[in-house]
Structures are given as C-alpha cells and as structure tokens.
Amino acid sequence: MVNSNTSALGIVFPNSYDALVPDLVNVRLMASIPFASRYRLIDFILSSMAHCDIDNIAVMVNNNYHSLMDHLGSGREWDLVRKNGGLHIFPPFVEKGVKPYVGRVGAVASILGFLRSQKEKYVVMTDTNIVVNFDFNAMIEAHIESGADVTMAYNEQELPESMMKSEDNGLAYYYTLSIDNGRVSQIYVNSKKTGIQNFSMNMFVLERELLIELINTASVRGQVYFERDVLMPQLNKLNIQAYKYDGYVARICDMKSYFEENMKLLDDHNLDALFSAGQIYTKIRDDNPTRYIEGAKVQNVMVADGCVIEGEVEDSILFRGVRVAKGAKVKNCILMQDAVIEAGADIEYLVMDKGVKVTAGKSMKGTDTFPVYIGKNQTV
C-alpha cells in the first residue's frame, strides 16, 4: 500500500456528550444532530477524515443510533464504500447479563479483534460534538515528528459556562491540559477555572498496536474512561504530546451553544473559516432549489434547498424543506428539516426540531439567553 507509514484508521464516538443536550438527542444521538442548515455533526469529522485519506473508520454507536444509521447508509457520501476499509458501524455487543459498555475503554475493547486485524499503523480517535474542518494528517505528522506515544489535540478557549455549572460532574467529563514544552504534564478533569484554558478536543493519535495494548490492560482492570483511567495515571510513563489547533472550532455543549454556534455561521467570516478548508459531505436529499415567492422578505439568513418562503425571515438558519407562509414572521430561529410556519404566525428565538408545525396566527417566543426548543413533529 502506498503511503502506509502514515496511514491511519479512524474511531469515532458518536454518543459522547449526549447528556449535555438531552432535548436534541431525544430522538437521536450527538453525531446526528442537524447543524448549519444541511449537515449533521458527524459530517464534519467524516469529511475531514475523507480529505485526509482516512477511509477505514469505525463508528462506535452505543444507543439511540437509528437516525445515524439512516444518515450514514453505506457511507457513500463520504466516499467510504471501500473493499478494504470503509465504514464500519459497531453497535454494542449485549447479551443476557451483559450491559452495553460505558466510556471509550469499553467501546474500543469491544473491537480489539477488529483492530488487531487491520493494517494501518496509526489510529485517530475523536468525538462528534465538535465541529471542525480538521487536518488529521497535520496532526499525524506532528505526532510522528515529536516521537510521542500519544498526541492529543486541544484549542485555547474559555470553558463553556454550562459545563462548569453542571452539578452532576459524572454526566460528562471534560479535560483541560497543562503543557510543558509541548508535552502534556497534567490533565485536569472538569476544571472550574475561568479564563483561557488548554481545552482538550478529545482527538487522539497513537499507534494501533499501542492502543490495543493500553485498552487491553485497562479493560482487564475494569477501567472506563480513556483520559481519566488510562492517560492520567501514565503521564510520566507515556510521552503524551499536546497538539494545538488554531482553526475554527464550534463545540456543542448545551442548547444555548447549539443555538449560538449555528447563528455564528451567519457571519461570512466564520462560515468561510469553517468551510474553506474542504467540502463537507452529507446525505443528499435531492431537494429542488429554494423558492422565494412574491412577498418574501429575508435578511441575514442561511437557507438550505427545498424551502418555500413567502413570509419574513430574519437572522435565522433554515434547514431543508422548510415552508414559511405569507405574513409569517421568523426571527432568530433555527428551523430544522421540513418545519412549516403557517400564515401570520410570529416566532422568535425558537429551535424547532424536524417536522414541527406552527399553525396560522400563533405567536411563540423565547429569548436570546434561553432559546425555546420544540420537539420533533410537534404542532404548535
């Protein structure tokens, strides 16, 4: 195989941080949350991998994954239909008396046989609650150059308020790093520090053989979390390098950040920063172009195909197939696929899940600090 020294296989954890957005994952999981008018969160990771010729990818679904299976299909849209490699979706192996795994260790332990039989030298692991157009090859190169055992990506940003406020720390662990000359000297769990932090992106590069060894040992010991139980106790033993990422990062940490990260893309500067590095692929719906009928008034919106707009829309993100009837007013809203806003309805600061309908003349408003969420297929 050409280029085999740098070849990597991907392991994706689509359920990570589900607990942060309970509303949005009610009928799905983190990876299949709609984002940026026509994508799902996992599209960014899979497309990034596709651009880096990572075409052997394991997706470790744990629960609520029907929507993701539907979205991924055979993986064709991401060019992942391959005789060697391609897309592997691994559901948890459950039998009587055995519960599905919790945490990365259990997930990877469940595919050790698969990992042993693969050919790639490296493994790239990542979550999906992070929206990036990421150059994995650059990270792998940095990993090789530094001679690290494990390389983990981070960016510099303040910790999201929602994470710090979370009272139930067991719900979702997040990690910050102390870095000494490129090497991770300390990993902190659920830090409450304010100000700019080295915030782990939960993306890792390491050799496949090492991963197998680490997970095998951890699994035997009944350990759960890769960062907390495997990396943290071995900071001295393993050379863990930090890889700083300066590109555009959108993290989905709660409903508010979901709303804001969508809205940020209305700024061309952000949109270009996220998308210019390479096309993001997604499942095709074959909608026709969006039609603006006489009477439509639109200002500062991002709109996917298949919409029919007759009313007023301002500062909003519209997914595929949304209808806004005459005289309806939509402001500061995220309307997911096939939402219908009937004549004269007036809505503001709403996050509407797929197929929601607001009937004629109804008015409904959230606020900028508290966007109101309406569940899938509800009628207002």
Added chain:
Amino acid sequence: MAKEMIAMLLAGGQGSRLYALTEKLAKPAVPFGGKYRIIDFPLSNCVNSGIDTVGILTQYQPLVLNEYIGNGQPWDLDRLYGGVHVLPPYQKASGSDWYKGTANAIYQNISFIERYDPEYVIILSGDQICKQDYSDFLKFHKEKNAEFSVAVMEVPWEEASRFGLMVADEDDKITEFQEKPKNPKSNLASMGIYIFNWDILRKYLEEDEADTNSENDFGNNIIPNLLKDNRRMYAYHFDGYWKDVGTISSLWEANMEILDPEHSGINLFDEDWKIYSRNSGMTGHKISAGAVIENSMITDGCRIKGTVKHSILFAGVKVEEGAVVEDAVVMGGTVIKAGAVVKHCIVAENVSIGENAVVGAMPTEEENGVATIGEGVTIGDNAKVGPKAMVRNNVEGGGEEW
C-alpha cells in the same frame, strides 16, 4: 434475464443554436433550473418510471457529460445488471464511424440493446424539459398492440408548421407524418419520444443502414418507412409540461417558467416525481442583511448581498453589494461584482462580471433579446454587454459588446 423495456437517450447533438453555451459541452449537459442539467429530466423520468437500463448516445463534446453521469449513482442507475451506460461511437473490426444520424446511433449499438433482450425500446431525446411517466406511455403502446408509438403534444394550429406532425385517426392510429409542413393537417407535434417493439426497430434499423441514400434519421427515414409498410403506429397524447430547450430564448423561457409553477405547469416541488441531479455539496445559501430577494430560486453555496428579482441562481453564485440581477439565469460559480446590473440574460458557469458592468437589458419594443455570456468569461469593470450579445471572449474593463 430479459428487460421489458430499456431506454436509449440521444445526447449527441451539438446544440449549435445554444451558441456560447454549448461550445465546450453537449446540449444535454447544459445547466437548467438552479441545480440540474437538462439530462437530469429524462434520466429521472426513466428511474421514476421503473426503467433501470439507459444507454446514453454521446458524440459531441462528451467530457462534461461523461463526468456528470459517472456511474449513474445520483439517479439510482448504478445497477449490477443494467444501469446507465455512456455509449460513444467506437471502433469495430471492420472500421469505425461517427454516428451519422439518430437512427445510425442506435444501429451502431444494437449489440448493447441485445445484451438486455428487451421487448420494447424507448428512444428519448436529451434536449427537452419534461416530467413524463414512461410507464403510462408503455401501457398505451401495449393496449393498442402497437409496433411503434410516438408521444405527441397538441400545439396551437398557427405554430403547427414548425413541428413534425402526426396525422392520426379517432383511434390514435397514425395515418400520415408531415415534417414541418406549410399546410398542416394536424396539430399533434411529435415530441421525439418513441416506443418501438425491439424486433421491429431492429429490422428497420438494419434496412435503413443498407439504404445508402438514407440520412439514417428517425424523423426523415425510419418513421416514413414504417408508414409505407402500414405498420401499427399510434400517437400517445401527452398533456403535461414539455419544452424543447434547443434555443437561447426557449432555454431562458423554460427557466423563467420554473418561477411560476402555478401557471407554467413545471413543478419541481414534487415529492412523487423528484428530479435527481449530481449534488454541488456546498453549504446552504446565505442572504445578507440589506439584500433584496423577490420571486427567485436560489440554491446551495449562493451568497447574496445585492438585489435579485425574478431570477434563477445556480450553486455558488455570488451577488455583491449594490448589484442588481433581474430576469436572469445565472449558472454555477459566477460572481457578479458590486454595482453590476445583470438583466434578462443567461450567464454561463464561472463567469466574472466586473464592478458596475451592465449585462443585457429588459426588453423594449425596439430591442428584445436574451444576452448570453459563455463559460469562464470575464466581463471587466464598467463594461457593457448589449441585450442581443453572444459573448464568448473576455470583455475588457470599460469595453462594450453588442
């Protein structure tokens, strides 16, 4: 395993009446309706009608078309047995030939058709915009126990002499064929869509090939020969939307008609009859504060900061501040810079229109035309392109082209 009916799609025409638009690509590959190409319509019709084997006969400038069709996956025509196949002329043991005419193109691919052992063959044309259920057509063909059927449209009598006309009796049996006659006896225009029993088609193709005087054309040779032999020929009435988009003005018109589906009858918002196409993969389109959008169709990747009225914008078109686009068809990747005015025209793919340039004009009594700008052309700042212009080369800043 035999297929009941397979389709042969004639896509070799140069489309010379589309001038600058078909200089580098075949007519069926011409973009249409915001995110489609003309060929998406017959291909989608096939798959929606249950036809899973399509041969596309190409000859003129096939590169764009070949790449676009690829393995046929966007139309669900990537099949283990059948699917879509691009069929250019090829070399044989006894020499090779370009396709001499529509009938000869099919003749040279008899062995392709034989592989599927079909009972019927439908001949389609790659230059029409039409949503048609070919299975209804086949049902008619079978009910009439026909050997040949042609889809016909009723056209206004005063326009009838522009078309190939089928004269039929009250049972729809064809008694006469008139090619663009001065004195039409019928107003049933042939749509150029035929169903043949394969054994009949094969026989007439072989006889036609043996006739050295023949132009090897369906309209001029095959159909008259069938008539001469009193074959069972029927006219199938189609009353949906149908438009030959072989000219600049008809292509422009058909695009505009998409903006008015309530009256024109071409509705692309049809869940039961989707038109498939190869996807641009761009982000949703963006309309900035200060932009004005009226009665238009806009698709992925567009960035609109100016004014767009009654226009069709393809993927990735940029309209900068203060620019005005009206009654225009603007194809993918084109950039219309600040202050430019673009009206009543067709702008092909990846064109750059400079600041404050003027392209086309709304029709007046004296002047009425659809300005056309070919692919990849750069129109300089402050340049002017007249309403009848056909621009193939760059126009310098401040320059004019009429």
